[in-house]
Amino acid sequence: MAKRSQLPLTALRAFEAFARLGKMSLAADELCVTHGAVSRQVRGLEALCGVKLTQGPRNALKLTDAGERMACSLGRTFDELEQLFREVRAAADRELHVSCVGTLAMKWLIPRLPGFHARHPDLSIRVTEAYGPVDFTREPFDAAIRLAETVAGEGLTATPFLDNFHGPIVAPELAVGGLDLAHTPRLYTRSHRQAWAEWSAHSGIPIPPEPESREYEHMFYLQEAAVAGLGVGISPWIYVANDIAAGRLAAPFGFTATPARFHLVLPGQPPKRGLKAFREWLIEEAATAPTPPPSRARESLTASAGG
Incomplete structure (x- = not known):
């Protein structure tokens, strides 16, 4: 040329x-x-x-x-x-590019987007999986959704919209009669191997030494491994609420709250047209999220002891 x-x-x-x-x-x-x-x-x-x-x-x-x-x-x-x-x-202006933690996008955000588009047919949401610190000066996103206790960054506006609960998940057949944590393989994700220790600290429930561990690249891999009966893993409640309701997964110990929350993060400059509507819709949707079953400490202590 x-x-x-x-x-x-x-x-x-x-x-x-x-x-x-x-x-x-x-x-x-x-x-x-x-x-x-x-x-x-x-x-x-x-x-x-x-x-x-x-x-x-x-x-x-x-x-x-x-x-x-x-x-x-x-x-x-x-x-x-x-x-x-x-x-x-x-x-x-009609397209909002949102970076979002992958499993929340798959399990919660995207399934609800038809409702947003029905209310705002002139707007389009494009979702990209991302996990790292939010930096709108270096990445082409209009908004971001992150799971964190706090979101730090110059000029950022972070709105917490969804509480986070986590707990052990397992195939229903493995939970029949009580799950024995001392003899069930433990599932992890590569990026969050501390999940079991965090759950123990948040719930106050001690956990026995693991008999065997299996590691997966992403949370949604871990969830499918649990569905397949490969072991027991820790997952946020919002990721598995539908699977538990459908009987694909069981949560024999319930779920306990974490200090982290899901935040919508926006840039400091005047936000792009449509972001206000997206934020309002997101908060409304979060308000309708199902309530997780509470942590069942006594049952868990018995199961942890191998009873």
């Missing part, structure tokens, strides 16, 4: 504004520069073109024939560019 020549875009814009408005002072006001800056750009453009584009006294400049041709072409071009820019920006 042939290399495009270096067009003097600043000079062309200055000349187009002068030709359209008829005065250097008006062009300067529109472009937020000085009268002299516009004049220098026009003179420079004439030098590059090798032809006079204006004629007459400095306080009553008129376009030459060459200037008229260039002004007409530039006017059409800038009109088309402005229209294209408006269309692209309007399309971008």
Whole structure:
């Protein structure tokens, strides 16, 4: 592909504004520069073109024939560019790009998005899986959802919208008659091997040494491993509420609250159109989330002892 020549875009814009408005002072006001800056750009453009584009006294400049041709072409071009820019920006305004922890996106957010789209048919939500610290200056997201005790970052606005509860999950057949933690393989995710220790600390329930451990890359892998009867793992309640209701999983020890909550994180600058509606909808949806079964400490202590 042939290399495009270096067009003097600043000079062309200055000349187009002068030709359209008829005065250097008006062009300067529109472009937020000085009268002299516009004049220098026009003179420079004439030098590059090798032809006079204006004629007459400095306080009553008129376009030459060459200037008229260039002004007409530039006017059409800038009109088309402005229209294209408006269309692209309007399309971008209609799409909200949300980064979200993967399992919440799969198990809770995405299944509820039809309700949001029905209420706001002019908006579209694009979801990308992400887990790290939120930095809107480096990543192309309009909003983020993270599970954390607090969300830190200069200029960020974090709204907690959903409490977090966690507890052991297992295939129903393994929970019949009480789950023996001392003899059931323990499931972990690679990025959160401390999940069992955290659950023990939050619930006050001691856990016996593990007989065997199995590690998985993601939380949704761990959940499917539990469904398949490969062991018992720790999961947030909101990720497995539907599976427990459907009988795919059991939670023999119930769920206990954690200090962490799900937060909607927005940038500090004025948020993109539609984010206010998304935040309000998210809070409404969270308010309808099912309540987890409470932690059953006595049963758990018996099971932990292998009883």
